[in-house]
Amino acid sequence: MGKFSNxxxxxxxxxxxxxxxxxxxxTYDMDKIEKAYKFAEKAHGDQRRVSGIPYILHPVSxxxxxxxxxxxxxxxxxxxxxxxxxxTGVTLEEVTKLFGxxxxxxIDGVTKISKIPYSTREQQQAENIRKMLIAMADDIRVIIIKxxxxxxxxxxxxxxxxxxxxxxxxxxxxxxxxxxxxxxIKTIKDELEDRSLQYLDPIGYKEIEDDLLxxxxxxxxxxxxxxxxxxxxxxxxxxxxxxxxRVKSINSIYRKTYMQGKTMDQIFDIFAVRVIVDTVSDCYxxxxxxxxxxxxIPNRFKDYISMPKPNMYQSLHTTVLDKNAIPFEIQIRxxxxxxxxxxxxxxxxxxxxxxxxxxxxxxxxxxxxxxxKDMILDQLEAEDVTDIAKNIRxxxxxxxxxxxSPRGDVFNLPQGSTPIDMAYLIHTQxxxxxxxxxxNGKIVPIDYKLKTGDICEIIxxxxxxxxxxxxxxCKTASAKSKIRSWYKHEKRDENIVEGRQMLDKEFKxxxxxxxxxxxxxxxxxxxxxxxxxxMDDFYAxxxxxxxxxxxxxxxxxxxxxxxxxxxxEEIDVPQAPVKRPKASAGVxxxxxxxxxxxxxxxxxxxxxxxxxxxxxxxxxxxIHKRHCTNVPKDISxxxxxxxxxxxxxxxxxxxxxxxxxxxxxTDRTGLLADVTIKLxxxxxxxxSLNSREAGNGLAVVxxxxxxxxxxxxxxxxxxxxxxxxxxxxxxx
Numbered sequence: 001m002g003k004f005s006n007x008x009x010x011x012x013x014x015x016x017x018x019x020x021x022x023x024x025x026x027t028y029d030m031d032k033i034e035k036a037y038k039f040a041e042k043a044h045g046d047q048r049r050v051s052g053i054p055y056i057l058h059p060v061s062x063x064x065x066x067x068x069x070x071x072x073x074x075x076x077x078x079x080x081x082x083x084x085x086x087x088t089g090v091t092l093e094e095v096t097k098l099f100g101x102x103x104x105x106x107i108d109g110v111t112k113i114s115k116i117p118y119s120t121r122e123q124q125q126a127e128n129i130r131k132m133l134i135a136m137a138d139d140i141r142v143i144i145i146k147x148x149x150x151x152x153x154x155x156x157x158x159x160x161x162x163x164x165x166x167x168x169x170x171x172x173x174x175x176x177x178x179x180x181x182x183x184x185i186k187t188i189k190d191e192l193e194d195r196s197l198q199y200l201d202p203i204g205y206k207e208i209e210d211d212l213l214x215x216x217x218x219x220x221x222x223x224x225x226x227x228x229x230x231x232x233x234x235x236x237x238x239x240x241x242x243x244x245x246r247v248k249s250i251n252s253i254y255r256k257t258y259m260q261g262k263t264m265d266q267i268f269d270i271f272a273v274r275v276i277v278d279t280v281s282d283c284y285x286x287x288x289x290x291x292x293x294x295x296x297i298p299n300r301f302k303d304y305i306s307m308p309k310p311n312m313y314q315s316l317h318t319t320v321l322d323k324n325a326i327p328f329e330i331q332i333r334x335x336x337x338x339x340x341x342x343x344x345x346x347x348x349x350x351x352x353x354x355x356x357x358x359x360x361x362x363x364x365x366x367x368x369x370x371x372x373k374d375m376i377l378d379q380l381e382a383e384d385v386t387d388i389a390k391n392i393r394x395x396x397x398x399x400x401x402x403x404x405s406p407r408g409d410v411f412n413l414p415q416g417s418t419p420i421d422m423a424y425l426i427h428t429q430x431x432x433x434x435x436x437x438x439x440n441g442k443i444v445p446i447d448y449k450l451k452t453g454d455i456c457e458i459i460x461x462x463x464x465x466x467x468x469x470x471x472x473x474c475k476t477a478s479a480k481s482k483i484r485s486w487y488k489h490e491k492r493d494e495n496i497v498e499g500r501q502m503l504d505k506e507f508k509x510x511x512x513x514x515x516x517x518x519x520x521x522x523x524x525x526x527x528x529x530x531x532x533x534x535m536d537d538f539y540a541x542x543x544x545x546x547x548x549x550x551x552x553x554x555x556x557x558x559x560x561x562x563x564x565x566x567x568x569e570e571i572d573v574p575q576a577p578v579k580r581p582k583a584s585a586g587v588x589x590x591x592x593x594x595x596x597x598x599x600x601x602x603x604x605x606x607x608x609x610x611x612x613x614x615x616x617x618x619x620x621x622x623i624h625k626r627h628c629t630n631v632p633k634d635i636s637x638x639x640x641x642x643x644x645x646x647x648x649x650x651x652x653x654x655x656x657x658x659x660x661x662x663x664x665x666t667d668r669t670g671l672l673a674d675v676t677i678k679l680x681x682x683x684x685x686x687x688s689l690n691s692r693e694a695g696n697g698l699a700v701v702x703x704x705x706x707x708x709x710x711x712x713x714x715x716x717x718x719x720x721x722x723x724x725x726x727x728x729x730x731x732x
Contacts, residue, residue, distance in 0.1 A: 009155045010057040011064045013037050019067045020076070029073045036077040036099060043088040051159040058152060059083055065148035069185070069346040075141045078106030082145060086111045109142035110149065143179060144346055147188050150176050154195040162199075169196035173670070184311035184344020193251035200669040204258055208250050212270075219245070219271055226273050226322070226330075233289045241286070242276040246331075258668060272329040276338050280305060283332045287316055290330050294320035297327060305337070307402055310412040312340050401452045417450050417475040423458045424479040431479060432464035432486055447473045464490075471545050472681075480545075487544035495543030496536050503542055506549050512560045522560070550683045589613055589621055589647045596620025603628035604659055608710030613647040621645065658687060659713055660704045660732040666725035667699035674723050675701050682719060698727070 016037075020028045040059055047055035063079035077099055084090040085107055096104040150172065157165050172192045180189035198205045223245035234241045248270050256267050275286050283305060300319035308314045315333040322328070333341065400412045403422060413421055419437030423430045436459040437444055443459075446467075450456060466483045474480055487495060507514065514522055520535055532538040541547045586607065587597055597613070603625040605611050610626040612635075624631050632638040665671055672691045679686055685706040694700045707713045717729045 009061070009152075010053055011061045012057060013060055016060055016064050016067060016076075019064055023067070023070065028076070032073055032099070033076050033080070036080045036103075039090075039098065040080045040084055043084045043090050045088075047087065049156070049159075051156065053156075055083075055087075058156075061152045061155075062145070062148045065151060065188075066145060069144065069148070069187075069343050071141065071144060071346060074100070074102045074106060075145060077103045078110065078141070079145050079148060081107050082110045082149060105139060106141055106145060109139065110145045140183070140345055143183065144185070147176060147180055147183075147185065147192075151188055151192055151195075154192060157195070157199070165199040169199040170669075172196040173200070180344075182311050183346075184313060184340060185346055186313075186342050186344065190249040190251070194249055197251045197254055201254070201258075204254055205250060208253050208257065212247060212250070212253075219247070222322075222326070222328075223271070223273055226328070229293055230273075230275065230286075230289065233293060234286065238277060238282050238285050238289070240278045241282075244274050244276075245271055246274055247271045258666075272331050274338075275330060275332045276335055277332070278334060280334060283316055283334060286332050287318065290318060290320065290332070294322055294330075296320050305333075307410050310400055311344055313337075313344075315341060401450050401454075403450050403452070404455045406455060406457045411456075413450060414475055418447055418473055419444070419450065419456055419458060420446060420470050420474040421476045421479045422450065422456050424474075424476070424482050426458065428482050429464070430458055430460060431482060432466050433460040433462070434466070435459050435461050446470070468545070484545050488540070488546065491544070492540055495540040497539075497543070499539035499542030499544075502549060503539065506553055510553060510557045510560075512557065548683075550680070550685060553685070586650055587611070587613075587623055587647050588650055589645055598622055600624045600628070600630070602630050606659055606707060606710045606713060607649045611647055611649070613645040615643045615645060621647070623647065658704060659707050660702065661717065661720070662728075662730050662732050663701040663703070663720060663723075663726060664694065664728045665699055665701065665723065666727070667693060667697055668725060671699055671723075671725065672701060675703065675720065678719055678723055679703065679705060679716075682716060684716060702732075 013034075016033075017030070020030070020033070037060065041056045044055045044059075049055055049058060059080050059082055062082065063076050066075050066079040081095060081099070081103065085092055085095065092104055092108055095107055154168070154172065157168065160168075173196050177189050177192045177196070180186075180192060194205075227243040227245075230243060231241060248267070253267060253270060257263065275290075277283055277286060297319045300317075302317040305314045305316055314337040315331050317329060317331055319327055319329050401415055401417065403411050403413060403417075405411065405426070411422060411425055413425065419439075420431065420434065422437075423434040436446065437448070438457040438459065439448060439450075439454050441455075441457075464486070466486055468483070468487060471480050471483050474483070523535070523538060532541060538547070542549060589597070597620055599605055600622050605623055605625045605628075611623050612626050612631055613621040613623055614631075616622050631644075635641050635644045638644065663675060672689070676686070676689060679689075687704040687706070689701070689703045691699055691701040705716070707716060713731065717731070720726065720729045
């Protein structure tokens with residue numbers, strides 16, 4: 001379960017003092033910390049956790065986690081006091097007076113966000129994340145205390161209702177674990193993921209845990225054997241070699257077994273031997289010794305020392321075979337790299353406390369903290385708060401690609417990034433002036449997905465003119481926000497016109513008919529909520545992408561139905577035929593003009609399908625797919641052949657049509673969320689979405705959506721087929 005797995009769920013102040021006194025730096029202001037503890041103990045008084053445990057043990061346990069990470073005095077005090085302002089009668093002014101501005105600022109940042117009356121739980125959660133990120137950008141210690149708080153809550157989650165445990169676990173996977181990864185705090189990331197998986201898929205978790213326990217004794221003997229061989233070869237040549245073994249986190253094994261279809265035998269790094277030395281040159285010397293003793297597996301060597309990960313991780317990784325052809329991974333690093341690998345940005349405060357303050361290492365930490373803060377600020381550029389969680393998943397995930405510039409500079413980007421993302425990572429002006437890209441000397445499409453090892457050359461022009469469509473192509477929140485920002489400031493008049501046209505088109509598609517005078521009144525509530533001062537500001541935001549219409553249209557349609565029920569009645573009555581003049585009907589009935597048509601629900605025909613019409617009694621012509629089960633194979637032999645009429649689609653059909661898809665996939669946590677996100681990314685309107693177990697480890701997701709025709713539907717099916725674990729996507 002990670003570094004903290006054997007630690008008691010609740011720790012007292014005596015244990016905190018032991019941790020602090022054992023610190024390598026040992027420069028803590030114990031008087032201030034003890035004062036904070038006594039203040040918190042008095043403030044919480046007789047309060048108890050849901051489990052019945054005295055409440056004060058929670059902040060003390062959080063402070064223990066913070067202390068083990070090597071954080072400073074103010075961070076430990078902030079952890080001890082983090083719930084006093086919200087859960088007791090203590091004010092922030094009192095804390096400032098007694099413990100100083102820095103501690104008060106940390107508590108203010110960590111304090112749970114008060115409830116805001118947003119219309120959905122998703123918006124509430126996203127707004128909480130936004131406020132948390134703002135506090136992080138001001139002081140990174142805020143999120144470290146928050147992560148410690150969340151970790152201790154997960155350790156004591158057994159007494160909570162099952163649904164709350166699952167909700168918190170899912171939030172960990174989507175938000176807190178990716179943030180811990182980007183900060184490089186592996187100890188917290190791994191334990192958060194493992195404890196969350198335990199609630200999200202207890203059966204899968206238990207199977208992997210049992211497999212690991214069964215092989216534990218053999219694994220320990222194997223590691224001891226490897227250790228003996230390496231030490232024998234390095235003795236007298238490389239000083240201070242330390243060797244240990246580590247087991248891959250259960251969540252990491254789960255992702256490879258359950259989500260990638262691998263067996264335990266196919267995972268080479270379930271356990272690894274870790275070699276720690278004093279200098280970088282010793283790392284490469286050990287690598288030579290290892291490859292001399294064991295046979296290296298081709299294409300399984302990674303040098304993260306010369307090309308560190310974005311979260312500062314550095315190490316040499318090589319996968320080798322022992323004499324019995326058993327594959328295993330060896331990781332080689334210095335002590336400094338090891339500490340950074342385990343504690344990430346938290347290591348910065350360890351250096352400030354006495355392990356390299358003012359030196360080159362501390363400068364590197366400061367630089368990395370600035371990078372993380374810049375990345376955080378990029379997330380905050382999203383005008384729709386519900387985009388923030390998605391941005392974090394995109395930008396903070398583990399699978400990065402490493403791309404070279406023609407000059408040999410290395411750039412780290414999230415998997416799925418395009419040359420547009422690379423251009424904006426180099427510099428905002430390079431992105432704005434980009435007109436194309438070359439990969440390994442060849443021109444590629446603008447939506448090319450970058451791969452590790454690609455040499456990417458950005459082709460630019462003199463003038464700045466990013467393409468508005470790039471927002472939907474690029475991956476990173478930074479690139480999206482910079483493109484939107486350019487259009488927001490440089491093309492206001494164009495945005496107003498574009499936004500009004502987009503709104504008119506969506507209103508027409510959803511049957512919303514408003515006069516020029518009714519527009520402002522109808523949109524006023526939305527404008528106030530989004531804090532736009534005028535209709536032009538609102539239209540401009542729609543035009544440059546600050547407001548995404550596919551997100552707000554369901555609510556607008558609902559508001560319209562409430563305010564103008566009589567106007568929309570005819571549109572929403574089930575099965576009622578819609579009068580469609582030839583110019584906009586979408587279907588031409590041979591031998592007839594301006595007839596009422598309706599689309600049969602038995603087969604839901606789409607533009608591009610071969611269709612036929614059936615003259616109903618009083619309801620115009622019902623349109624079916626030619627191969628619908630309700631259409632006779634031989635019309636001439638049907639009971640009333642004269643009622644079947646030929647028809648075809650118009651060349652241009654400007655309306656959306658409802659279609660239902662069935663997705664069969666491997667049953668896993670997050671499947672429904674992945675389908676929703678994929679449809680949302682394509683701006684597809686979703687009428688209904690549900691899932692069910694299908695047995696044999698499979699699940700079936702049924703989605704009823706709007707599409708513009710059969711070709712559009714093919715594209716949607718193709719995109720949905722890319723979702724991890726998908727077996728089949730078919731139209732019902």
